[in-house]
Amino acid sequence: MADLTDFEAKFQVLTQVDGSARFESFGTSVLCSVTGPIEPKARQELPTQLALEIVVRPSKGVPTTREKLLEDKLRGVLTPVLVRYLYPRQLCQICFQILESGENEQFHSVRELSSCINAAFLALADAGVGLQNCFASCCAAVISNADQDVLINPSAEQLRNASSTHVLAFDSENGREPDSHLLLLESSGDFEEETLNKILDAGEKACLQTVQRLRQALKTKVEQDLVWRT
Amino acid sequence: MNVADRRRILGPLNAKPLQFASADGNLQDAHLQETQSGDETLYIQQGIVTNANGSAYLEIASPTKNDQHILLLASVYGPRPTRGTFSARAALSIQFKENTLEQFTAGEVKELCNFLASVFRAVINLNRYPKSGIDIFLNLIQYVGPSGTSSLEAIIPACINAIMLALIDAGIETLDTVSAGSYKGTVISFIRNGDEIVGFWADNDFDNNGSYAVTVDKCRRHYIQNRNAMLDYIVKTK
């Protein structure tokens, strides 16, 4: 069985921005670029903290209210993980271009959202913007006719049959259990409290695993960036 | 190029609005009906919109004609600073919106706003608020006119009354308590106890043959009634 938290990451895909990363996992592919800290427009400026501008562009067509909602959820995750007091009166632009959605965009956005969060972590690290902690996200689905099994990072096909869909994001320093905290939980469909607890357990494990893998990807990147001389 | 509104969820593009077949029978011409003053009940509530500087909610119903009623909400924002060049007087803007049913065309709404703005430009002491803007928003929550029809002149007096009450709630200085009266499709807005006309609206062919004095007189009577009701409310609640 393929490891469902597997992904492929590429850094510095874009040359004109401060940091960028491409995150690709099972048919969903997101490009994230980070520009900042830069000077904000007057109306964006916050006197004591870093302001965020988040833009999501869909894989096809022009952005609609669907992307606005994604931007809002991403803002909810990214605001607490950035060390915002380090950059007062400054702005950080984080842009996401969905390259491949990997799900039915009419009904779902869970794969896009969780990939965006992971891509943001890599791109922010690439840009060198201060982060409170590492963070990672995964999505999950519960299939109605099976015995309420939790599927982590479900495929488009599985999402179609799912009775409920969920997106989770946790922060964690190194992907070991006791220090992680829930950053985001977005559930919709048809579910119960019991299912929710299962989702939280399974999702936390998957997110922690992803944190470790993301850290590994970063480590490889840093090793390649710096030429070590002995 | 797709020019559809991307900021709103519009639904399928090929959807058509529902077309109701007209019910058989009794269509009456609303304009012929005289608005009988004196048979209206008025419900007033000020300060209903908490994040506006002043607001007033008005419910007008005719007990004799069951389904005729107006629910209207006026909110006043300002005086608040305007950007740009210096102006010695406050800039006044009036927006009218129908909250549920859209019965009036954009042109009619614009005409109404212009008329109301001209009335209130004469009444609000704009010189008192330099470099400021006063924005008035009217929300017509529901309006059922005589025998189910809709006509602008029926709601104008209510609009003027609602704005006046909202201005009082906001504490914005006016020259007098403005109100209006209507008679056979003509609306006249008065101040100073009916001695001064600040607005005149005649939509359908206004009969000029000697009835002018009658119209003014009827409107004045209606105005005094409206104004007294408002003053009564203010005195009682303050």
Add this chain to the structure above:
Amino acid sequence: MSEPLEVRPVSFPAEILARIAPDLSIQRHLWLGLRPCLRSFTEFRDVSISEGGISRPLRSVTGATENDILGSNVLKSGSTIVITSITGGMVEETQPATGFDEGEQELRQMSLASDRLAKYGAVYPVVEVERGRLGAPTDEEMILSQRIHDNIISSGIIPKESLKVPVGVRSRNEDGTSEIFYSGDETGGADTRNFNLKRQWSFVLYAKIQVFSRDGPLFEMCWNSLMYALQRTLLPCAFVDERTTDLKIPVRVRGRSATIRETYDIQCDPTEFKPLKLNLGNISYGSNFGVIDLDPEAQVRQTDNEMEVDSPTSVLIADLQGEAEETSIKSTLSILTDGNGKLKHLSFVGGGAKIDTDAIRKSLSLSRERALDLKSRKEAT
């Protein structure tokens, strides 16, 4: 040169402190066991609802008002007023050109069966929050509209089946009066084949949601108002004229034969209405919560040597209200539930205080109670 520098503590009245330092103000309140709105931590605002009497079917309209409002609701919660009105449109279903192809029908059925969400209809909401400015919808309005739209579909409230237009036929009698015949079955299933109608129409529902006196998060209020309005929505019956039902004009163009069908002029019956059939089990009501850490430094102590009491480090706040709560409470939880343990939507954003399973469990049970209460109000009206 040096003048004695005098430092005097500045004190502000409560309402000024709330404006200039909302975070401090809310902490002071919380240590006293109260919220700035003077509710206790898990107390909800009262909600009053009314139908509003705006909709066409519920009013006996004698004249021909251009009123196409099919359902409405006015919800008041604290000082906030939400007015929802539901209007409709009609869209023609795409049908195979040559009657009912059984294979194709089967395929359609199969694709429907596998796709859970494709079975449900949507409502297209436009939320407008009055804020004293003109212009394009704000981000908040767009996000609210989209969240409502997504949740209507994912909750599975409106089966597509119940949006099908029941089509009748209007025939003219000899004496000039007209009568409308609907297909026999009372369920409104529209067995239109009796009338040789090969085409089908579906209703499209739009919701216009107006908010006045915004005072805190709005999603749950708008959602609840829409739930009430939908349950009160009546859909009109529609008809086509008898003459157009089987009107076919055979034409022959360069040896090929074809038929041109008369375009149907479908109209809605001004008097016949049927309630919109909802999956009542999937109706849910919303409530929101916030979690905030208590700041021990903001505590107002009577005396300095007062015993340190072991107090909770974070509190759960229900039904957020006011600027102070909205800006200072960054961990928020929004729950849609039916009151019987079924959850429809849960959204947690952990911007501030950490949430533990206890807080989640507590908020879930509170939201259940709240949903039951809100549900009972619908029956009361």
